[in-house]
Amino acid sequence: MDKTLQNLLTLARDGGIERRSAALLVVGALKLDDEPVLDVVRLALENGNIILKDYALRYCEEVRPKACVSWLLPLLQDSEKDIADRAVRLLSGLGQVVVRPLIQQAKTAHRAWYLRAAQVLSAVRGKAAWQGLLQLLLAGDTEVNKTICDLVATTVRCSSKCRRSSARRATAW
Secondary structure (H helix, E strand, C coil): CCHHHHHHHHHHHHCCHHHHHHHHHHHHHCCCCCHHHHHHHHHHHHCCCHHHHHHHHHHHHHHCCHHHHHHHHHHHHCCCHHHHHHHHHHHHHHHHHHHHHHHHHHCCCCHHHHHHHHHHHHHHCHHHHHHHHHHHHHHCCHHHHHHHHHHHHHHHHHHHHHHHHHHHHHHHC
8 A cells, every 4th residue: 555545544544533534535536445445434434523424425425335335324313414314315326235235224223214214215216125115114113104105106206207208308309
């Protein structure tokens, strides 16, 4: 590993909040995804400091490493709504790779986590995601099930509107 990268990672791991944040920002801008870099990002996401979480999430948004799925799952129940919402968007954007870990963790999840997991699955779509939503329905209480059904209905409505809109555009040509 290059000495500059080593110094950067040392700052990201052991510096003050400002230095750690700046180091995470640089690592994200460089789109580095080596194992030591991913370890530093994971530690920042697990840290209780919202500023560090913010910069670690920026890294994940820039680089989109597949390894971040397991680190983002606990953030679905983060007390900061912005952090939890960003985790939902990030996981949704990663696609099918999030389905299995979401379903596995849903067995022991809290209600807020459960509802955000349903948001992710409805955004991901696909056969496995729909089956995951059905599993969530079977395990949820009435309120959770109502919310999941609302998500599914919205997703299906949006999906059919998009198809009709694209069909209209195709026939207009």
